[in-house]
Amino acid sequence: EDQVTQSPEALRLQEGESSSLNCSYTVSGLRGLFWYRQDPGKGPEFLFTLYSAGEEKEKERLKATLTKKESFLHITAPKPEDSATYLCAVQDHTGGFKTIFGAGTRLFVKA
Amino acid sequence: DSGVTQTPKHLITATGQRVTLRCSPRSGDLSVYWYQQSLDQGLQFLIQYYNGEERAKGNILERFSAQQFPDLHSELNLSSLELGDSALYFCASSAGQYTDTQYFGPGTRLTVL
Numbered sequence: 001e002d003q004v005t006q007s008p009e010a011l012r013l014q015e016g017e018s019s020s021l022n023c024s025y026t027v028s029g030l031r032g033l034f035w036y037r038q039d040p041g042k043g044p045e046f047l048f049t050l051y052s053a054g055e056e057k058e059k060e061r062l063k064a065t066l067t068k069k070e071s072f073l074h075i076t077a078p079k080p081e082d083s084a085t086y087l088c089a090v091q092d093h094t095g096g097f098k099t100i101f102g103a104g105t106r107l108f109v110k111a
Numbered sequence: 112d113s114g115v116t117q118t119p120k121h122l123i124t125a126t127g128q129r130v131t132l133r134c135s136p137r138s139g140d141l142s143v144y145w146y147q148q149s150l151d152q153g154l155q156f157l158i159q160y161y162n163g164e165e166r167a168k169g170n171i172l173e174r175f176s177a178q179q180f181p182d183l184h185s186e187l188n189l190s191s192l193e194l195g196d197s198a199l200y201f202c203a204s205s206a207g208q209y210t211d212t213q214y215f216g217p218g219t220r221l222t223v224l
Contacts, residue, residue, distance in 0.1 A: 034212075036215075041218075042218070043113065043201050043203075043217050044215045045113070046212050046213065046214060093209075097167040097208070097209060098156055098167050098168075098169050099156050099167075099169075101156070102153070104154075
C-alpha cells in the first residue's frame with residue numbers, strides 16, 4: 001500500500017536557524033513528488049514537483065531534494081513568515097494515479 | 112489567489128441531510144480534484160475528473176458523488192451526512208491529468224450538527 005510519512009510532526013526554529021523536513025514514501029511507481037505549504041484555514045499552496053532521484057529544486061529559502069525513498073525540504077535561514085504546515089504528496093502511476101498526502105510538518109519560526 | 116473558486120465558504124447542516132459543493136477550476140485547467148481534510152485524517156484524496164470523465168478514485172464514500180460538467184466546473188454531492196463528515200473540503204485543478212501541479216481553492220468548511 002502506498003504510504004507517505006513526514007517527520008518531524010512539528011518543528012520549532014529560531015529565525016535564521018536552518019533545518020530540514022523529511023518525507024519518506026512507499027509507492028509502486030512514482031510519477032511525481034510534490035511539496036506544498038499550507039497556512040491555517042487555507043488551501044495548500046504549491047511549492048515544488050520532483051520527478052526522479054537526484055533532482056533538486058530551489059525557491060527563495062527553500063530547497064527540495066529527492067532520493068528513491070525520501071525527499072527533504074531544506075529551509076535556510078528561515079523567517080517568521082515561513083511558519084506554516086508543509087505537506088508532501090506523491091502520485092503513483094499504478095492503481096489509478098491517486099495523489100497521497102503525508103500528515104505534514106508544522107513549522108514554527110520565532111523572531 | 113490560485114484562480115480556483117469554491118462555493119460556499121461555509122456550510123452548516125444537520126445529520127441525514129444532503130449538500131452540494133461547487134468548484135470552478137483555473138482558466139484552461141481540465142482536471143479537477145476533490146480532497147477532504149479533517150483534524151485526525153489529514154488531506155485525503157477523494158476523486159479526480161479530467162475533461163468530464165472520472166480519472167482516479169481515492170477513499171470516497173458511497174454516500175459521496177461528484178461530476179464535472181461540460182464547462183469544466185465540478186460539484187461534490189454529500190448525502191446522508193454524518194457528524195464525521197464535518198471537515199474542510201478542497202478542490203484543486205491542474206492543466207492535464209497526470210503529474211501536473213495542482214492549484215488548490217480556498218475550501219468549503221462543512222459542519223454537520
